[in-house]
Amino acid sequence: MNATNWFRGRRMNVAALSPDRYAKLILSTTRIPFLQVLKTSVAAVVAWFVCVWLLTGLTPLFAVIAAILVVQPSVTQSFGKALERVVGVIIGVIVAYFVGLVFGQGSSWVIPLAVVLALLLGWVLRLGVTSAAQIPISAMLVLALGTTTPGYALDRIIETIIGAVIGVAVNLLIVPPVALQPVHEAVAGLGNEVSNILDSMAQVLSAPTLPKDRTELLVEARLLTPMRAKAAAALANGEESLKYNPRRSVHRDLLERDGQLLAMLTILVTRVTGMARGVYDLYDDDLLDEPIVGEIVSELRRAAHDLRLVIQNAELPGTEPDTVTDEMPALTAPLDIGVPRSEHWVLLGFLLEDLRRIHEELVAATEESASV
Numbered sequence: 523m524n525a526t527n528w529f530r531g532r533r534m535n536v537a538a539l540s541p542d543r544y545a546k547l548i549l550s551t552t553r554i555p556f557l558q559v560l561k562t563s564v565a566a567v568v569a570w571f572v573c574v575w576l577l578t579g580l581t582p583l584f585a586v587i588a589a590i591l592v593v594q595p596s597v598t599q600s601f602g603k604a605l606e607r608v609v610g611v612i613i614g615v616i617v618a619y620f621v622g623l624v625f626g627q628g629s630s631w632v633i634p635l636a637v638v639l640a641l642l643l644g645w646v647l648r649l650g651v652t653s654a655a656q657i658p659i660s661a662m663l664v665l666a667l668g669t670t671t672p673g674y675a676l677d678r679i680i681e682t683i684i685g686a687v688i689g690v691a692v693n694l695l696i697v698p699p700v701a702l703q704p705v706h707e708a709v710a711g712l713g714n715e716v717s718n719i720l721d722s723m724a725q726v727l728s729a730p731t732l733p734k735d736r737t738e739l740l741v742e743a744r745l746l747t748p749m750r751a752k753a754a755a756a757l758a759n760g761e762e763s764l765k766y767n768p769r770r771s772v773h774r775d776l777l778e779r780d781g782q783l784l785a786m787l788t789i790l791v792t793r794v795t796g797m798a799r800g801v802y803d804l805y806d807d808d809l810l811d812e813p814i815v816g817e818i819v820s821e822l823r824r825a826a827h828d829l830r831l832v833i834q835n836a837e838l839p840g841t842e843p844d845t846v847t848d849e850m851p852a853l854t855a856p857l858d859i860g861v862p863r864s865e866h867w868v869l870l871g872f873l874l875e876d877l878r879r880i881h882e883e884l885v886a887a888t889e890e891s892a893s894v
Contacts, residue, residue, distance in 0.1 A: 557696075558593065565589040565692040569685040576684070580677055584611075585685030591652070592689030596701070598765040600693045603652060604686035610653035611682045614640055614660025615675045622665060636661040700773055701756075701763040705780045706838035708753035712746070713783065713833040716790050717826040719743050719798065724822035726801060727815055736802045743798035746791045753784055776839070783836060786883050790829070793876040804869040812866055814874075821877050828884045835888075 569589035573582030588607050594600045621636040637658040644654030664675045722739050725731075760777050809815060 554595075558595065561692050561696050562590055562593040564696065565593050565685075565689045568692065569688045572688065573681045573684055577677055577681060580681065582681050582685070584678055585681040585688075588682045588685030589689040589692075592686050593693050596759075596763040596765070597690070597694050598762050600690045604690050606650050606652040607656055608679075608683055608686055610644075610649070610656025611660045611679055613643065613647075613653070614657040615664055615679055617643060617657065618661040618664035619675065621661070633662055633665050636665055701759045702773055702776060702780075703839070704756040705753070705760040705777065708749075708756040709780050709783050709787070710833055710836075710838050712749050712753050712787050712791075713829055715742075715746060715749060716787060716794055717829045717833075719746070719794055720822050720826035720829070723794075723798060723801060724819045724826070726805070727810070727822070728819045730807055730810065731805075736805055740798050740802040743795045746795060750784075750788055750791050753787075757781055757784055779836060780838070783833070783887070786832075786887050789883055790880055793880050797873055797876050800869050800872050804866075809866055809869070812870065814870055818870070818873055818877065821881075825877065825880050825884065828888065832884060832887045 566586045566589045569585040570582055573580065573585040588604075591607060592600050592604045594603055617640045618636055621632060621639065625632050625635065640658035640661045641654070644657045649657070660678065664678065667674050719739070719742055722742065726736055726739055757777070757780060760780070764773060764777065
């Protein structure tokens with residue numbers, strides 16, 4: 523190996539050991555809300571002093587741990603974490619009791635045995651990650667400290683329950699988070715993107731295009747599917763954030779509107795993706811000579827306009843829908859269809875049928891918006 527290769531290899535090794543590379547493994551691209559940090563701090567402090575007051579002589583470490591872990595982004599998640607942790611502690615204490623009863627607590631191998639049995643029990647019971655991890659931890663601590671601390675097992679259960687209850691109460695009482703803004707943004711973004719693709723399809727059918735233009739249209743249409751999945755996930759998170767939330771009545775109507783728009787957009791995504799695929803597969807330059815193509819182009823642009831109008835009229839908070847200058851629906855009555863040439867009738871019939879169904883969805887959405 524010559525000197526140049528040796529130095530190049532050294533530079534590569536240094537780059538591989540760069541702190542920035544390992545920092546990405548532990549650092550997140552986003553911060554948790556500061557409000558959650560505040561609520562977690564309040565829960566931990568309150569759990570500490572409540573347990574010090576109720577359980578004399580006990581250092582309430584596990585009450586604080588429970589309170590910290592239970593404060594979650596939503597009240598529903600807090601209930602779940604509280605239940606998982608309490609169940610894990612109770613089962614772990616029971617495992618420790620029976621292991622100590624059968625094998626005694628004087629041998630050093632008893633604790634590893636209890637840990638293995640606790641892990642196996644969590645697997646057999648199909649418990650969640652939190653409960654399954656809590657069982658061996660509780661069993662180990664009870665066996666390690668229970669021999670020298672009378673009543674340690676019972677105190678551990680009591681303080682864990684206190685910490686979990688306080689964590690849920692704090693998360694419930696101090697401005698419970700409502701995850702609605704991501705839903706509004708995802709739904710509005712999906713609607714605007716469907717509108718843009720309808721316009722792009724109209725552009726492809728209105729003048730001769732290159733294969734790369736049709737490929738770009740198909741790729742953009744296929745990207746609608748992950749966008750729809752992201753919007754559906756945001757909607758699910760929003761619905762979860764409203765469960766057991768004192769402010770749910772204020773926001774329920776907005777979330778229902780998001781759900782209705784997403785249901786309509788889901789149908790449009792399927793239609794638009796299929797239309798883009800049809801144009802990509804069956805397009806030829808002679809297609810533009812068909813008289814009906816000009817009407818299809820007009821209908822595509824009108825559909826794009828009306829979809830933007832539906833999103834704009836929904837007035838989703840915190841979103842910026844594409845601006846619509848004409849505030850009246852533009853879709854026309856069903857077209858008077860001429861008979862196309864034999865080589866084009868499949869594609870044109872396919873486009874017309876999907877446009878008809880898109881028309882029905884947009885008319886229904888427009889009427890529903892007007893009735894609200």
